[in-house]
Amino acid sequence: MASHEKPVQTDILTSLTSLIDGDVVTRTDPAYSVAISRWATNAERLALAVVYPKTNVDVSKTVLFAQSHQVPFAICGGGHSASGASSVEDGLVLDMSRYFKDVRVDVEQRLAYVGGGALWRDVDKETMKYGLAAVGGTVSHGVPHMTDIVLDYSLTLGGGYGWLSGQHGLVSDNLQQATVVTADGTIRTVNDTENAELFWAIRGGGSNFGVVTEFVFRLHPQREKVFGGRAMYGSDKIEALIEVTREWLPRIKENEGIFQTAVTMPDGNHCIFAVFFYNGSEEEGRENFKQFFDIGPIGNTTREITYEEMNRIYDLTVSHGKPRYIRGTGVALPDYASVLAMLRQTSNVAKSGEGLTLRCLYEYTSLAKINSVPQSSTAFRRTSVHNVLVMINWEGEEDKTARARGIINDVVESMKAGSLEKGSISEADTAGYANSQLDICVQSTHDQLEKAARTFGSNLDKLREVKRRFDPTLFFNRWFPIPPAQ
Numbered sequence: 465m466a467s468h469e470k471p472v473q474t475d476i477l478t479s480l481t482s483l484i485d486g487d488v489v490t491r492t493d494p495a496y497s498v499a500i501s502r503w504a505t506n507a508e509r510l511a512l513a514v515v516y517p518k519t520n521v522d523v524s525k526t527v528l529f530a531q532s533h534q535v536p537f538a539i540c541g542g543g544h545s546a547s548g549a550s551s552v553e554d555g556l557v558l559d560m561s562r563y564f565k566d567v568r569v570d571v572e573q574r575l576a577y578v579g580g581g582a583l584w585r586d587v588d589k590e591t592m593k594y595g596l597a598a599v600g601g602t603v604s605h606g607v608p609h610m611t612d613i614v615l616d617y618s619l620t621l622g623g624g625y626g627w628l629s630g631q632h633g634l635v636s637d638n639l640q641q642a643t644v645v646t647a648d649g650t651i652r653t654v655n656d657t658e659n660a661e662l663f664w665a666i667r668g669g670g671s672n673f674g675v676v677t678e679f680v681f682r683l684h685p686q687r688e689k690v691f692g693g694r695a696m697y698g699s700d701k702i703e704a705l706i707e708v709t710r711e712w713l714p715r716i717k718e719n720e721g722i723f724q725t726a727v728t729m730p731d732g733n734h735c736i737f738a739v740f741f742y743n744g745s746e747e748e749g750r751e752n753f754k755q756f757f758d759i760g761p762i763g764n765t766t767r768e769i770t771y772e773e774m775n776r777i778y779d780l781t782v783s784h785g786k787p788r789y790i791r792g793t794g795v796a797l798p799d800y801a802s803v804l805a806m807l808r809q810t811s812n813v814a815k816s817g818e819g820l821t822l823r824c825l826y827e828y829t830s831l832a833k834i835n836s837v838p839q840s841s842t843a844f845r846r847t848s849v850h851n852v853l854v855m856i857n858w859e860g861e862e863d864k865t866a867r868a869r870g871i872i873n874d875v876v877e878s879m880k881a882g883s884l885e886k887g888s889i890s891e892a893d894t895a896g897y898a899n900s901q902l903d904i905c906v907q908s909t910h911d912q913l914e915k916a917a918r919t920f921g922s923n924l925d926k927l928r929e930v931k932r933r934f935d936p937t938l939f940f941n942r943w944f945p946i947p948p949a950q
Contacts, residue, residue, distance in 0.1 A: 476533055476535075477490050477512070477513050479529075480513070480515070480526070480529055480556075483525050483529060484515070484517060484518070484521075484522040484525050484526060485518045485519060485521075485522055486515060486516045486517040486518040486519075486522045486562075486563065487515070487516040487562065488513050488514075488515055488516075489513060489514045489515075489516070490512075490513045491510070491512075491513075496514070499511075499514035499557075499559065500514060500551065500557070502550065502551060503788075504786065504787060504788040505786060505787045505861075506787035506788065506789075506863060506865050507550070507551055507788075508551055509551035509552055509553040510553055510554065511538075511551065511552055511553070511554070511555060511556065511557045512535065512554050512555055512556060513556055513557070514540075514556075514557045514559050515556055515557065515558050515559065516559050516561070516562040516563060517558060517560070517563065517564070518563045519563075520643065520645060520651045520677050521651075523558065523645045523651075523675050523677055524645050524649040524650070524651055525649070526556065526558055527558075527645055527647065527649055527675065527939075528649045529556075530555070530556050530939075531647070531937075531939055535554075535555050535556050536552045536553070536554065536555030536556070537552065537555055537556050537557075537558070537939065537940070537942075538550055538551055538552035538555060538556070538557045538558070538942050539557075539558050539560070539671050539675055539940075539942070540557050540558065540559040540560065540561070541560055541561070541580055541581055549671070549942040549943045550942070552942065558675060559581070560579065560580040560581030560675075560677070561581035562581065563579075563581070564579035564580045564581040564582070564677055564678070565579045565581045565582040565583060565586070566578075566579045566582065567579070567582055567586050567587050567590040567591075568590075569590055569591055569593075569594060569596070569683070571594045571596070574596060574682065574683040574684070575640060575680055575681065575682065575683060576590070576591055576596075576598050576680070576681045576683055577678060577679075577680050578598075578678065578679045578680070578681060579677070579678055579679075580675070580676050580677045580678060580679065584600045584601060584775060585772070585775075585776070587600060587681075588600065588771065588772045588775055589772065591683055591686075592686065592688065592770075592771060592772060595685055595686060595687075595688070596683040596684065596685060596686060597628065597683060597684055597686035597771060598635075598638065598681040598682075598683055598684075599624065599626045599628045599629055599632050599633065599634070599635050599637075599638045599681075599684075600624075600626050600628075600635065600775055601619050601624060601625070601626050601635070601775075619635060619899065620635050620636060620639060620676075620679060621636065621666050621667070621668070621669065621670045621671055621676065621943075622636075622668065622670050622844075622898050622899045622943070623635070623636050623668055623844045623897065623898065623899065624636050624899075625827065625829065625851065625897070626775075627721060627741045627743075627774060627775065627829070628684070628686075628743070629829055629830075629833065629834060630716075630717070630718040630719060630720070630721060630829045630830035630831075630832070630833060631684070631718045631719055631743065631833060632682075632684050632833065633833045633834050633836075633837060634834055634844065635681075636666075636667040636668055636842060636844055637667070637834070637837055637842065638681050638682040639666075639667055639679060639680070639681060639682075640655065640680045640681065640682050641653065641654065641655040641663075641679075641680035642654050642655075642663070642666060642676050642678065642679055642680065643676065643677045643678040644659075644662060644666065644673065644674040644675065644676050644677075645674050645675040645677060646662075646673065646674040646934045646935065647674065647934060647935040647936075647937065647939045647940065648934075651677075652674075654666065655680075661930050661933070662674075662930060662934060664841075664842060664843060664926075664930070665843050665926075665927055665930040665931075665934075666843070667842035667843055667844060668842050668843035668844025668845070668920070668923070669843040669920070669927055669930075669946065670898070670943040670944055671940055671942065671943045672927075672931060672935070672940050672941075672943060672944070672945065672946045673930065673931070673934050673935060673940060674934065674935070674940065686743075686771055687743070687744075687771070688770060688771065689745070689746075689768045689769065689770055689771070690741065690742065690743050690744070690749075690768070690769065690770075690771050690774050691740070691741070691742040691744060691745065691746050691748065691749025691750070691752075691766065691767070691768055691769075692739070692740055692741045692742070692749075692766065692767075692769050692773070692774045692777065693739070693740060693764070693765040693766035693767055693769065693777075694737055694738065694739050694740075694763075694764075694765050694766070694777075695737075695738050695740065695756070695757070695761035695763065695764040695765070695766060696735055696736075696737050696738075696761055696762045696763045696764075697735060697736045697737075697738065697759065697761050697762065698733065698734075698735055698762050699733055699734040699735065699807075701759050701760060701761065701762075702726075702734065702735075702736055702800070702803065702804070702807075703800045704759045705724075705736060705738070705756070705759055706798050706799065706800045706803055707800070708755050708756055708759060709722070709724070709756075709798050709828065710797050710798060710799070711755075712755070712756075713797060713798075713828055713850075714797075716828065716829070716830045717752075717830065718830045718832065718833060719742065719743035719744060720741060720742045720743070720752060720753075720829075720830075721740075721741045721827075721828060721829035721830070722738055722739065722740055722741070722753075722756075722828045723738070723739045723825060723826065723827050723828065724736050724737070724738045724739075724798075724825070724826045724828070725737045725738075725739075725823055725824065725825045725826075726803055726806050726807050726810065726823065726824045726826070727807075727810055727821075727822075727823040727824075728807060728810040728811040728813075728814045728822075730814075732811065732814070732815075734807040734810070734811065735762070736803075738756070738761075739777060739778070740753055740756070740766050741774060745768065746767060746768035749766070749768075750766070753766075786857045786858070786859070787857065787858055787863070787864065787865065788855060788856065788857045788868075789855070789856045789857075789865055789868035789869055789872055790853060790854070790855050790856075790872075790900060790901075791853075791854050791872045791873065791876050791896070791900065791901060792851055792852060792853045792854065792876075792896030792897050792900025792901060793852050793854075793876050793879055793880055793883075793894050793895075793896040794847060794849030794850065794851065794852060794883075794889055794893045794894055794895070794896055794897075795826065795849055795850055795852050795879070795883060795888075795889070796848070796849050796850070796883070796888040796889050797888060798826060799886075801882075802879060802882050802883075805878065805882075806824050806875065806879070809822060809871075809874075809875050809878075810822045810823060810824070813856070813871060818858070818864070818867065819858050819859050819860065819864075820856050820857075820858045820864065820867070820868060820871070821856065821857055821858065822854070822855070822856050822871065822872075822875070823854075823855050824852065824853070824854050824855070824875075825852070825853040825854075825855065826850065826851075826852050827850055827851040827852070827853070828850055829850075831847075831848060831850070834846060835848060839921075839922060839923070840922070840923065840926075843920060843923050843926075843927055844923075845895075845898075845919065845920055845921040845922075845923060847892070847893045848893065849889050849893045851896065851897045851900060852879065852896070853897075853900050854872050854875050854876055854879075855872075856868040856871060856872055876896075880894040892918075892921060895918040895919065898919045898944060901919075901944075912945045912946070912947050913947055915944055916944055916945070916946050916947070919944045920944075920946075924946070925949070927946050928946055928947065928948060928949040929949045931946045931947070931948040931949070932948035932949040932950075935948065936948050
């Protein structure tokens with residue numbers, strides 16, 4: 465992390481401290497390093513200050529303050545992104561994690577009222593008391609000083625895939641209502657009948673339209689125990705694993721899923737780690753995935769676990785405090801040739817001596833429920849392909865982001881070219897899931913429009929109209945900025 469010794473606008477920050485009831489952490493504060501820390505260390509930026517609001521009014525005043533002083537502005541929910549969207553150099557970061565983390569369950573209405581800085585672990589814990597669950601992500605943590613955060617803005621507002629998406633849709637599809645502070649400082653309730661255009665836009669349009677201080681999620685009956693866990697397949701089993709996956713995927717059921725991570729181990733051997741999920745008993749789960757287990761994995765830790773454990777299964781795999789680069793694409797069906805090519809790339813990176821680790825995560829869950837929602841119903845761009853996430857991390861403080869970007873871009877472009885050549889997916893589907901992309905903070909209007917078109921597809925024109933109405937000066941601009949309509 466770079467030195468914090470940069471000019472501090474003392475008078476400005478003093479006036480902000482006196483303006484709100486919340487906390488303002490500046491570069492001279494002992495807590496500053498913790499306040500700007502992020503899941504991916506290369507996503508950290510030297511903010512002018514980090515603001516922890518206590519109330520909606522605090523949020524409103526901070527938004528107006530940043531605009532009046534022409535200070536760059538970012539929103540941090542969980543900080544669980546490698547893009548830098550929740551950080552800003554020489555600007556204000558509005559961090560929701562300290563005071564906006566309550567979770568309240570309305571059992572009768574099956575709704576969860578969740579603060580904008582809450583923990584998925586807390587959401588699961590509170591809702592499961594009543595045999596209910598929200599659709600959440602597949603990792604439960606965020607930045608290091610806040611255990612298991614991830615009611616991250618990008619997750620909910622950018623779509624949100626989870627283990628329950630096959631049954632209940634995206635996280636954003638299950639958002640029933642939100643409280644949003646818009647660029648003019650107004651505190652708005654948004655739902656299907658109040659500020660309906662804004663409600664449409666935030667379900668897939670990210671943090672482009674305001675600060676969400678409270679989410680209201682639809683809840684679903686959920687059994688306490690599910691079948692889940694990991695199995696490891698060595699290089700001699702990978703071809704068989706891919707073939708079984710190809711047979712299984714077209715008939716995938718809504719209550720199951722498999723994530724497969726291709727990686728080269730330190731000893732140079734290729735392997736795939738598969739995480740299995742079945743929303744049912746262990747007996748049902750083992751029978752359901754029998755063809756996968758019959759292949760003969762090296763290790764198999766699948767068992768009956770709590771739903772809460774299932775939602776935390778990736779926490780250690782993607783732990784905090786490492787620099788990272790990420791990019792995604794889409795795939796219709798896996799094929800051995802492309803996976804093998806990917807593994808050769810991971811091997812080349814491992815052998816390079818640069819201290820980089822490359823891995824590829826293929827996410828296979830049912831898309832039927834998600835795609836039963838019409839494309840125009842929310843801002844999220846729905847596709848018929850499965851997410852593929854290519855990741856690089858490295859050790860130490862040296863910034864290798866440019867090198868990592870080059871490697872990943874080569875890998876993703878090669879994967880895209882192979883898919884397009886086979887005719888298995890469209891050019892639009894190669895764009896991948898928006899939350900899997902980096903380099904999202906672009907400056908020129910041309911670049912913004914180009915990236916936004918790939919991200920939002922046919923919904924972009926309407927999003928630009930909503931942007932013109934609620935944020936005509938492009939104040940909120942840290943996540944796939946949407947230029948307002950002229």
